[in-house]
Amino acid sequence: MAISANEQTPWYADIANYLVGNIKPTDLTRHMKRRFLSEAKHYFWDDPYLFQICADQVVRRCVTESEGRDILKHCHSGPTGGHFSGNRTARWVLDCGYFWPTIFKDVNVFVSSCDNCQRIGNISGCNEMPQHFILPCEVFDVWGIDFVGPFPSSRGNKYILVAIDYVSKWVEAQARVTIDSRVVVNFLEKLFTRFGVPRVLISDRGTHFHNDPMARILAKYGVQHRSGVASHPQTQGQVENANRDLKSLLEKNVAQTRKDWSTKLGDALWAFRTAYKTPIGTTPFRLVCGKSCHLPIELEHKALWAMKNVCFKLDAAGKERFYQLNELDEWRAQAFHNSKLYKERAKLYHDQHIKARDFNAGDKVLLFNSRLKLFPGKLKSRWSGPFTVVKTYPYGTIEIEDANGVPLKSMATNSNFTTMARLKKARRFSISKNFESKEGIRQASDVKEALIGRQPIQKKTNLKFFFTLFLADV
Template identity: 60%
Template structure:
């Protein structure tokens, strides 16, 4: 009937089959075009066959031929009850013979799958797992003897418990015992909006690869959110963000290793599914709604007799997202793409939205009868009756706005509790001892790496670089803070060194552009200095400089403190400490080896006036003899330093050779080859061994 021609004014139906054309007057339409009711049935209800149109029986033949086809089911999983030829005929007869003036009837034979309406926890209480409670708390039940539990104080009197339970039972709708109990804040009251800047374009990110273990975690989380109607499938969103799984952190504990050393270890209690909304957050206009000052809130809470510490059930999920912005929260996982109906974690403006919503709900109670910090609510008062009255008003407000509280994290009418990692009671504000005990059990740091600060030096008085030069024999270190690292400042620095200490035989440097250029080569040629370049990707070639850099960095770390920008001011002090430190390879300090005498340390300059007078009133002959003795001592000192250097190198060689084991390879053995140049490629987890190879 797709190409049927119906002439409404003539009341004629024309059907074309192949090259034949059939016309028929139908439904008793008059020539004038005004329809006249006709009760003559088009299809006879007394026979399962179709009634012919006057002398033309082509409809009967075509219908009988179609019904005579014995089709095979498309899939064995399809229920055969869908194929009911007799029922379809009867339904078709009823539809065609129906009076057009009456409303159409619903096809009763069609199987419509209605969505499963899950009952709330109040209508069908779930079975929840009860955990062990502290001595001052106990469970009570709002339904029967073991259904809809809540946590109250154990120290209440019988009449106080009765009054409290009565209030809690009258406000069951304010609590949630499972995720599907979340109704969400009324859309007319509050929604979360995501406003995108004009300069940003939508970003579609692909899902990253995850292992099979994480697959099951994501699947379980998605099914849980779908079951609670917090997300829905979507396929045409311009914004798509990937999913990540991170371990849930359950605090620190201290364990012993094989060497009986205490090692701090973080407990992992499960996995948390997170959405990477970084690109969406970059494009979102930021909300700057202020959060409450924690110290002021704790001061207002302290000093009361009774407290009710309440917690929102999956707080962010209770804020609905504006219908126009839901597609922006789309995330992709290994199964499908979904979008959130309610506000998820990870959005940049989510904390501000939630705090503003809570402030709007409890605007007339905050700082008077209760305190709100995100999803943590605290009702307080000095008398039980007054506190219960405020609790009743607060729970009524939760019911009116569809705000649900977490029964497991809510404690009623207690004398003390933990708020924002602080213990609140009548005595005041105290630090949570459980947090302090964990830190106290941590072992003291035994390595410098544990107290190291990372990152390059910040700009200090316009200086960003430090150029270091080291004498390989004397271990003397020269360093200068420079604003740039170009060739000009390098050549100027070397010229000043040559004027003070003379020209060296050779200079070893890396292959930086500030050393490999014509200007630097001309300076080396002018002073007759040989320039050696370190091996590429092998910093051990200029190892002395690398060791000196590390030593200077450690000294600066201990002297600059928190003011990292003052490192250039502390550089001279670091050099002084480095030059006066004893060096094992030379058997003395670099200062003594260069100047032939020990450096006067601050503790030795106690008698400055006497020391200056002694050097002013001197005898020229005595001073000359003394100078000859010092020169001889300096020559002996240098010879001794040379011998100590040879001894140190031999000792280092023995230690290195001790670790080398002789290996005898035979033809046919399979070996692997160490690839020392692999470090130039990316990927820290790549093996440096290639092979195996067969010896031939």
């Protein structure tokens, strides 16, 4: 019995018609017809089903479109499925005795669009946002500020308040008993009187940095306050690096009880300021003061400057000082150039290892709950949604809303925005109605190669296939 063209035509219609009624396709070229006859030798008809003798000599039944979807659902997400990977699920389908030409491709798409599987796992490093570095021009124009601690009590102090200049990498730090607005305001007032009023102050969104006293002092001096979010600490990357280096210096110098760290903080700052920094190509001390720092070892072992006599000639001393000031400008210009090149190389390396992702208005996305690690729950998914993208902004900022059209408000930022790094597209499995049966037959040899080599087939975008699948939004 030949298959009627009026029925929903399966991918194997031509082979079935040839085996049952010796009806050959008429729209094939000579080469395609020869290949068709070669492939047909591996099939046999047992009414009402078509079977294939596969490359591993196992007889498998050829299934239709609707059957294939049910089989995939059972083998992947059924009671005995286990939500395994695409390769393992495809092997499971083959072991159950079913076959269609694009089985590996279809299974991979089905697995990637499984809702339960999409809600498992952490944020992948390859899904981070492209890097956008901060490049100020003038020394002391941009400061980053942060608290480090708590540490073991040292003379009553448990925290370190750290500030770093984004151009010179100069660090100021003080040991503190508590973290509150009064401590921060007092620290900033001393910082401004020593180094001048900056243009921008960058911090996290802690309550000790966001309060009325802080707002008043910043408004008084005309300083812009920029803040990052807890889910993206790279915004405060400069001060985070300074925190890491200071903690490393203290760990190597404190006593075994670790209660003398506050007395070692000054030495740690001295070492940090006089250490060579690769991004600027010099030391913070030289970039700020215009000359290298004189160390005690230079007096003990008689460095060149220590053996020189003091020059009391005002003209010669004035010229020397003039040269030093000009040299300082050159050092700062060179440091800016070095910092720019260093950050460009870092951005290039970072962006080469991430995926290019585009979010458009109307896309359905899942949101990663970065707060769940603070309140851990076993067997609990950290992905919520799906949400709808309302609008996208530069530098990876996205506005989303829930299924009821209510904008999602972040508790951390008190705004309707989130970062692209916390989002991923919600996928679903769909079958196109515009599939063509003959193209599926022409890919049967691909599955044959996979059965022989026990490796998944490579995707071929130049061929149409039985399950014409696509990723669409929920």
